[in-house]
Amino acid sequence: xxxxxxxxxxxxxxxxxxxxxxxxxxxxxxxxxxxxxxxxxxxxxxxxxxxxxxxxxxxxxxxxxxxxxxxxxxxxxxxxxxxxxxxxxxxxxxxxxxxxxxxxxxxxxxxxxxxxxxxxxxxxxxxxxxxxxxxxxxxxxxxxxxxxxxxxxxxxxxxxxxxxxx
Amino acid sequence: xxxxxxxxxxxxxxxxxxxxxxxxxxxxxxxxxxxxxxxxxxxxxxxxxxxxxxxxxxxxxxxxxxxxxxxxxxxxxxxxxxxxxxxxxxxxxxxxxxxxxxxxxxxxxxxxxxxxxxxxxxxxxxxxxxxxxxxxxxxxxxxxxxxxxxxxxxxxxxxxxxxxxxxxxxxxxxxxxxxxxxxxxxxxxxxxxxxxxxxxxxxxxxxxxxxxxxxxxxxxxxxxxxxxxxxxxxxxxxxxxxxxxxxxxxxxxxxxxxxxxxxxxxxxxxxxxxxxxxxxxxxxxxxxxxxxxxxxxxxxxxxxxxxxxxxxxxxxxxx
Numbered sequence: 001x002x003x004x005x006x007x008x009x010x011x012x013x014x015x016x017x018x019x020x021x022x023x024x025x026x027x028x029x030x031x032x033x034x035x036x037x038x039x040x041x042x043x044x045x046x047x048x049x050x051x052x053x054x055x056x057x058x059x060x061x062x063x064x065x066x067x068x069x070x071x072x073x074x075x076x077x078x079x080x081x082x083x084x085x086x087x088x089x090x091x092x093x094x095x096x097x098x099x100x101x102x103x104x105x106x107x108x109x110x111x112x113x114x115x116x117x118x119x120x121x122x123x124x125x126x127x128x129x130x131x132x133x134x135x136x137x138x139x140x141x142x143x144x145x146x147x148x149x150x151x152x153x154x155x156x157x158x159x160x161x162x163x164x165x166x
Numbered sequence: 167x168x169x170x171x172x173x174x175x176x177x178x179x180x181x182x183x184x185x186x187x188x189x190x191x192x193x194x195x196x197x198x199x200x201x202x203x204x205x206x207x208x209x210x211x212x213x214x215x216x217x218x219x220x221x222x223x224x225x226x227x228x229x230x231x232x233x234x235x236x237x238x239x240x241x242x243x244x245x246x247x248x249x250x251x252x253x254x255x256x257x258x259x260x261x262x263x264x265x266x267x268x269x270x271x272x273x274x275x276x277x278x279x280x281x282x283x284x285x286x287x288x289x290x291x292x293x294x295x296x297x298x299x300x301x302x303x304x305x306x307x308x309x310x311x312x313x314x315x316x317x318x319x320x321x322x323x324x325x326x327x328x329x330x331x332x333x334x335x336x337x338x339x340x341x342x343x344x345x346x347x348x349x350x351x352x353x354x355x356x357x358x359x360x361x362x363x364x365x366x367x368x369x370x371x372x373x374x375x376x377x378x379x380x381x382x383x384x385x386x387x388x389x390x391x392x393x394x395x396x397x398x399x400x401x402x403x404x405x406x407x408x409x410x411x412x413x414x415x416x417x418x419x420x421x422x423x424x425x426x427x428x429x430x431x432x433x434x435x436x437x438x439x440x441x442x443x444x445x446x447x448x449x450x451x452x453x454x455x456x457x458x459x460x461x462x463x464x465x466x467x468x469x470x471x472x473x474x475x476x477x478x479x480x481x482x483x484x485x
Binding site for chain 2: 040
């Protein structure tokens with residue numbers, strides 16, 4: 001315990017200084033209206049619809065101490081009922097199509113869907129594969145897209161800040 | 167019911183109702199800072215509640231009235247407990263009826279209501295969380311009763327206001343072995359009852375390790391807001407009860423010379439400081455600890471029960 005305390009004191013704050021607030025004009029008006037209703041608090045439920053786990057690693061670091069997405073009011077939660085935003089990664093596989101649809105329906109309004117990564121946006125390298133149903137927008141309406149394979153944590157944090165407005 | 171008691175109760179309800187989300191925010195902030203994060207700010211739980219109240223209320227398919235009533239019962243019992251527990255004043259508006267047993271039963275009523283709500287969803291995790299919460303409740307309630315019994319013996323009353331008032335007039339009682347044993351026992355059960363590490367982890371995402379969180383997985387929108395607000399109030403009330411039983415200084419004394427108009431604001435400020443300190447210490451302690459295995463939790467709680475039993479025994483031998 002003493003060693004841990006010493007480590008905490010020696011390490012201090014590892015969160016990087018907050019970058020400039022991203023331009024919210026990039027959001028389309030309907031999403032911007034939903035984001036205003038959420039007013040600085042966005043609970044995020046992550047759905048892996050068939051991802052290779054590259055995007056999951058980047059989400060983990062976006063919510064880790066260095067990028068600390070929680071300081072902008074975003075928080076990962078355990079249930080879609082608690083969520084305001086669904087963050088979907090990967091191309092939607094046949095087995096996950098119904099699960100994603102039901103998860104979306106379990107989220108109370110106003111709800112936002114974030115397609116995270118190239119696979120979620122347009123199936124990426126998995127386009128045309130036999131187990132792939134389609135992109136996320138083929139199954140549920142998508143409000144925000146984050147490009148990249150995988151997208152860097154900065155991009156994830158910037159997209160979430162667009163929703164929390166902080 | 168005296169005017170001073172009514173005023174005090176109103177002040178307590180407002181203080182706990184408005185301040186408890188800030189306490190949760192402060193505890194998260196302490197934790198974030200120790201983990202090297204920046205933290206979302208002390209007001210974040212209030213932002214979450216404001217947003218949840220605006221959201222659509224969804225009741226899961228197949229749930230009945232129990233599911234809808236449970237958050238209301240939980241919040242109502244927490245508010246009544248906030249009114250009658252000596253937080254800012256020892257003059258309770260319901261003196262004589264709202265004693266130790268009533269407060270413990272109120273807290274248990276809220277827990278049982280939420281457990282029934284969790285069962286009503288008929289999901290695997292709801293039932294699992296409810297059964298675990300009942301295990302913890304069955305072990306926690308006797309310890310709360312016993313540890314406060316140890317303090318009530320010397321007063322000859324189970325009235326919480328009288329117990330706190332007696333410690334105020336005879337400060338030497340606070341450092342007696344009875345108090346110390348009871349304090350250790352009560353500290354463990356407060357942690358267990360409020361679902362903090364090492365008994366439960368309020369920030370967990372792993373359904374298999376959840377206790378409190380598993381019961382509320384199906385709540386959404388305003389219902390979830392009520393549950394979270396009530397949980398924060400229960401945490402504040404229990405921490406405040408603990409603080410005032412073992413360090414009562416600053417509380418407005420019912421038999422004191424100071425008029426309540428002056429004594430109450432002082433008492434509220436002192437109480438805020440005490441609870442913030444306790445909450446900060448609890449959050450800081452959590453950084454150093456992992457959650458216990460579920461099967462080890464009864465051992466921990468049985469240990470605290472033995473402490474409480476020893477405190478009661480000591481109170482008779484030393485009296």
